[in-house]
Amino acid sequence: MNTLSYGLLSLLSNSADSGYDLMRKIQPFWPAKHSQIYPLLAQLESGGYVQHTLVVQSDKPDKKVYSITPIGKEALRSWLTEPACEPNTRDELVLKLYCMEQGELADIRRLLETRVAYSQDKLAWLQAKLEVYSLQQPPPPLGTLLLMKKAEYHFESDLSWSEWALRQLVERQNQEEPNPR
Amino acid sequence: MNTLSYGLLSLLSNSADSGYDLMRKIQPFWPAKHSQIYPLLAQLESGGYVQHTLVVQSDKPDKKVYSITPIGKEALRSWLTEPACEPNTRDELVLKLYCMEQGELADIRRLLETRVAYSQDKLAWLQAKLEVYSLQQPPPPLGTLLLMKKAEYHFESDLSWSEWALRQLVERQNQEEPNPR
DNA sequence: TGCCCCTATGTTGATTTTTACATATAATTT
DNA sequence: AAATTATATGTAAAAATCAACATAGGGGCA
Incomplete structure (x- = not known):
């Protein structure tokens, strides 16, 4: 039982879901490809933590909808009593910024502009989603x-930083070629 | 040449360093253990991207100080022209929060209080470091x-969020056991 | 004196993660 | 009509990452 396994159980503790949807939902918090999710779900099922039923769909391919079992819930319960390991971030952009003197x-x-746009997109998407959630009856669980x-x-913080960093860069650019006439 | 390799080259483009120090410096941006760093450095050296000199120390064990070569700088230059892949974060805490209904x-x-303390520590450490850097002459490179x-x-954002989340939790706790007399 | 911690480098084996291969249905786009 | 995209599930092999083992000098502490 690794962290990803617990993550899947965690998602399933709120609602039953297919492997495909679990894969998409867990991305923001613990990135994983479907090739990692499907075998793990099978493993969790053989351990009795989850079970699935086949759901036939007419407009899309059939799917397996997994739900958490009492054994799975018990596993989550004991997992919650343990301290969480430290968060970690991998961001190629900062590695590139650190050696920016080597390039143009x-x-x-361009790298920073891409990040600004990325953060704006994510933020807009999130705020739309938060808007929907605030209107839901009954209100969604606190965890969500x-x-x-x-x-x-x-993403607010990331946007602020990347915009600030871009301004710093433009200032630097202006210093290098002042008043081009 | 994977991202970690470029990360090491990036650090070395600002100053020569030992594998041990590179290992510590790269942690915040691309976590890696020494067992991954040392073989990679040897690989980079055999590719001509870096070279090392043995530095004898009297108070500590001797070390290998690596520096970047023209080939290494050229590799960084072409890497900088390519777009950066999206950042990703793995945070066990949020997975635990999502299934909080399952536990106490x-x-x-306690999990959130630990995170608050963690963010405060990181922030204080960073601000002390930023203070030192702002006084440096000549000023450090922009990338740094x-x-x-x-x-x-x-960490400012993470602290704000975790404090807010803790307040939400305390509110919830008060609702469950109102006016305990 | 013995034990632990920090520095410093390295290897081995296990686990985790990614990439690529593989198949299939339905809707949309060209 | 053909190609592409989204949904949906799976496997195999490669790559990246981590945990553990291994060695070694110096300092601090009990």
Whole structure:
């Protein structure tokens, strides 16, 4: 039972779901490909933590909908009593920024502009989703709200930073070629 | 040449360093253990991207100080022209929060309190470091500042979120046992 | 003196993760 | 009509990452 397994159980503790949907939902918090999810679900099922029923669909391919079992819930319960390991982030952009002196300012600028756009997109998407959730009756579980809010805080901060960094870069660019006439 | 390799080259493009120090410096941006760093450095050296000299120390064990070569710098240059892959975060805490209904509120509260303390520590450490850097003459490269500022933005946001989340949790706790007399 | 911690480098084996291969249905686009 | 995209599930092999083992000098502590 690794962290990803618990993550899948965690998602399933709120609602039954297919492997395909679990794969998409877990991305923001623990990135994983379907090739990792499907075998893990089978493993969880053979351990009795989850079970599935086949759902026939007419407009899309059939799917397996997994739900958590009492054994799975018990596993989550004991997992929750243990401390969480430290979060970690892998961000290629910062590695590139660190050696920016080696390349062209225009390239670095493009990298930062891409990040600004990325953060804006994510933030807009999240805020639309938060809007929907705030109107839901009955209100969604607290855990869901905490997660969405964390993502919102994160992308707001990332957007602020990347915009600030871009301004720093443009200042630097202006210093290098002042008043081109 | 994977991202970690470029990350090591990136660090070395600013200053020569030992594998041990590279290992510690790259943690915030691309976590890696020494067992991954040392073989990679040897590989980079055999490819001509870096070279090392043995530095004898009297108070500590001797070390290999690596520096980047022209080939290494050229590799960085072409890497900088390519777009950066999307950042990703793995955070066990949010997976636990999502299934908080399965456990005790006191346990969840402890998890969040730990995160608050963690963010405070990181932030204080960073701000002390930023203070030192702001006084440096000559001023450090822009890349260094961008990185430290990103980390500052991040931990400020993480602290704000975790404090907010803790308040939400306490509210929930008070609702469950109102006016205990 | 013995034990642990920090520095410093390395290897081995297990686990995790990614990439690529593989198949299939339905809707949309060209 | 053909190609592409989204849904849906799976496997195999490669690559990346981590945990553990291994060695070694110096300092601090009990």
